[in-house]
Amino acid sequence: MKQEPLHRPGRAAGTVVVTDGAAGNERQALSLALGLRVSPRMLRIALRAPWRWIGPGFVRGASLSILRWQWKTLSSPWPALAIGCGRHAAVIVRALREASGGATFAVQILDPRIDPAHFDVVVAPRHDGLDGDNVVQTMGSLNPVDDAWLADAKVEFSTLQQLPRPRTALLVGGLRHGLDMDEAWLAALIARLERWRERDGGSMLITTSRRTPPQWRERLRAAFKNGTTCFWGGEADGANPYPGYLAVADRIVVTPDSVNMLSEACATGAPVFTSLPANPPAKLAAFHAELVDQGWLHDIGAEPADVRQPPPLRELATVASKIRHRIEATRPDIAVALDR
Structure with a gap:
């Protein structure tokens, strides 16, 4: 050569x-x-x-x-x-x-x-x-998330605005080295969101990523049967509504592994929640801590109605x-x- x-x-x-x-x-x-x-x-x-x-x-x-x-x-x-x-x-x-x-x-x-x-x-x-x-x-x-980007996403996925409120978006990543997101962790996350649904009603908007384990997809696809649920697990489910979910969500839950998805969720202006396992990698822990300290990120144990939102994180x-x-x-x- x-x-x-x-x-x-x-x-x-x-x-x-x-x-x-x-x-x-x-x-x-x-x-x-x-x-x-x-x-x-x-x-x-x-x-x-x-x-x-x-x-x-x-x-x-x-x-x-x-x-x-x-x-x-x-x-x-x-x-x-x-x-x-x-x-x-x-x-x-x-x-x-x-x-x-x-x-x-x-x-x-x-x-x-x-x-x-x-x-x-x-x-x-x-x-x-x-x-x-x-x-x-x-x-x-x-990331490109700003008011204009969100407005375009609302137009592109306009049918999502017809869903009952509050609309809870769940953005799911995948396993990450050093982060203990096991089956018990996933079960606890689903249980918390089911309690929100039982209390508040509304809609669940779920999207997975290429890193999401297949067993997680099946578990999430089968969850939240009571009420309105939208689920996207891959191309077989049509166009990925991820931008639309960000645009119409009243609150957003993000798995703790993804810096990208957490950053984009915090750019929307909606309250963002996660569930960080114990003893995470140091750099990831520092990122979460900074978002929490600035008011952009909240533990999923917090009540959505009680959180205060700073201006969106847009860098x-x-x-x-x-x-x-x-x-x-x-x-x-x-x-x-x-x-x-």
Whole structure:
């Protein structure tokens, strides 16, 4: 396999978003592109060995780490802006910055686990503990949820507004290393929501994710038979109503494993509840604690009517503004290229 020359400075144009195809990573990267008001092309990669094992600490020969046609699309011309999310994407984003001789402005979302100086900007949640002159810290994950996004979702899923209130959305992720979400935990969660239903009536709006174990899907599909229940467990159930659920919910319950879903739920303005098992991983515990301290997240044992809601958690505009200012201050040529 012939290696493309890695260092070949040249002109740069356009924006590319690079991810490993994971839905959460892709959503964050595309959200940032939206916040920066650029129209990116999407590149989903599957790193070859040894890069997929070593990560962004090793970019020698990185043109061979992905399909040859993919690297060619990145190098003729180089992208003016590269946005990557996740450790695998960080390999390509760092390689683009070096191969282009700095023509590409490299933005990495999530801790790349190497010196942030290898990128122009790194966006990382505070619970990662990453610091540096070019690090932009967030509380949660980047997402597009704002008033306009929610209004569009209400229109797209307009029939959901006909459901009885209160509408309780249940957003279900999956198992996570170090987080004890066993069958007893799931049973307790369902029992709590059934008590809410018995007391308040209304509707249950349930959606699962690709990480949800099959046995959880079947358990949840069979639950909440009394009253109005909407359930989405995959493509066989039609279009995923997740945006509509966020838009019409009076309260939202999120499994504690998903930083992305918790962040998006807290961006709606509705009260958000979860059930965090004992002894969670330290970074996840820190994230939950910060959301609780700021009033965005509540233990499911709390009564929905008793919670007070701060303004929605929306960080995208602030993060995008900081990155724009850095581009304009350090690379005005890139700023001009992005505005074309």
